[in-house]
Amino acid sequence: MTNRALARRLPVALLSAAVLIALLIGWTAGAAPAKQAGAEAVQAAPGGWGNWASLGNCQYGCHSPAASSWGFTRLDVFALSRDFELIQTTRADGLWSGWKPVDGSPKLRMRSLAAVSWGPGRIDVFGVGDTATYGGPLWQVTYADGAWSDWKNLGGEWNGNIAVSSWGPNRLDVFASEKLNPEDPQLTKSWHRTYTTAGWSDWTVLADRGFVQGAVSTKPGQIDIVAVDNQVVQHRRFADNAWSSWTPLGGPELTGPVITGSGDRLDIFLQGRDENLYRRTYNGFSWGTWQPVPGAPHRAIADPAVVSWGDRIELFGHANREANVGIVHKTY
Template identity: 25%
Template sequence: MVHLPHLLTTTIILAVSGLLPVTQARRQWTHSTAAVCPAGVRPRDTLPGRWETINGTVVYYPPTAASWGPDRLDVFGTNKAGNLMHRSGNGCTWSAEWQNMGGLAAPAAVALSSARMHLFANGFDGYLYQRTWEGGTWQPRWISLGGTRAQGAPVPVNRGPGLIDLFYVTRSSSLALKSWDGISWSQTSFPGGSTYVSSEPSVVVLGIDNVHVFVLGEDYLVRHLVWDGSTWSAWQSLGGEMSPLKPVAISDRAGTIDLYIVDTEGIVRHRQLTATGWAEWEVIDGPTFVNELAITSWGQNNIDIFAVDSKLAVWHNW
């Protein structure tokens, strides 16, 4: 997850196995100004924090969420037919129908501004593909990024103006990285060396030279890797409970990271990094879930959480 100022987004990937009727979980969406909604529709910033369902399609791969400005949410997931589906929200309601984006799996999205969003997915050939939303419309075709074949969903983050870092796990279970400098994609590199990872990464950007990567290690405990602008740190274990699912992390204010896992019993656990270091792990009350969480934030102190329960409903809490 990456925190961006002003209208730019933070984006987190949700990964799930199996069949999911789409519902979503979001925790505490508190807007700075109320959305202007049609008569009889309350803006979500005036509603108490709660879970809601987002019906209308069924997905096999988990949704990913992105936000390019206040009140705007875009959600993507892959349906039973293998098509990538898209739906957007404006702070009052969700768009009438899910939009078919074509036949790719494991989507991930990142917004560079209110006018430009990049969508990435894993092709059936194992290579990563890109599609861009710009000026209110989507490019007509997916573009292959080549390089090393991937497993699972990629994780794109915006590290600075026009810059994208795209993290993913190779088929040999190493962490890989491709970077976009505004003109072209770099060759593939391997942060953390050849260390075996048991999950897709979650990534937080605190600054152009301050990048944090979270994965599960071979023991299914969270591992933490940091880029300081010149080198990658060694892997650090964050302890806590074992998780069968990818950790997710987000920064919704300067210098702070919120890290979430779903443990082996489906309970959501949270740990926070501030300038004074890591706090202890804590339990987040609510339903139990069968997949890792998807999280996005459009601004300071605003975190949306998406998850799937044992009945395969996607939940949304704010």
């Protein structure tokens, strides 16, 4: 073969080899095992918000999410099914497990949820029982030693939101609210109960007005809570064994607010009347202004839930305007 003929055939040979390699790579990628239904890869969001992503086609019609984490690689999200029963999905090693019912006896219907983890391998979930009466008791179910406990009745007749925080092992602080008159939403009262190694304390009155809707402990001996009173978001802190006075933060409140934090930073999230999600941050010295969370308006995301560690925030909500979407998630 002449050098000129070889020069004409060489590009064709190289192209054929490239096509063969591409086909082999494509076949190998296609042969990888499929992810479990509802699972997705974790998308890091360095320096800003990632995109909203569904946590899977929830066959249970899920809503009212709550979230907990016992470490950087572990997230547990809870929600209520169409029948108002507790369901769960877990992210470990970067993939979501898919939704499944939470075992527990007796089988209960819930109205609202709160969840917290005080350390590796431990989760406590609380829910208000859905009864035929105006209010229902507070129930607790615990995940420990690799299994779920039975439900425990903590009593009361609650018809508002609940919240829970923990500043370390063997410490839980639960907040529950009640509407004193169904005809007047301003007649409300919030209560507080603590769990330690000595067991559960009695319920004590925390506020004669407003609904406590979020709680977080970022360091031992400190609790930050957010409440809504007469459509105004309020913040209050427990430190040095005493509660501060309430600080009004305004806000375009519709659903929420919820609170998270790490170190001296606090972040409050809520859904505004324009159906956008808003965030307000405390930097350890002062509060910033309310800022919209990017990418929310087209989904009308309600019932925010949030958990964080370090500079990372995991935000969840209910996409209540989109069929078969259910709970959605984004990372900061």
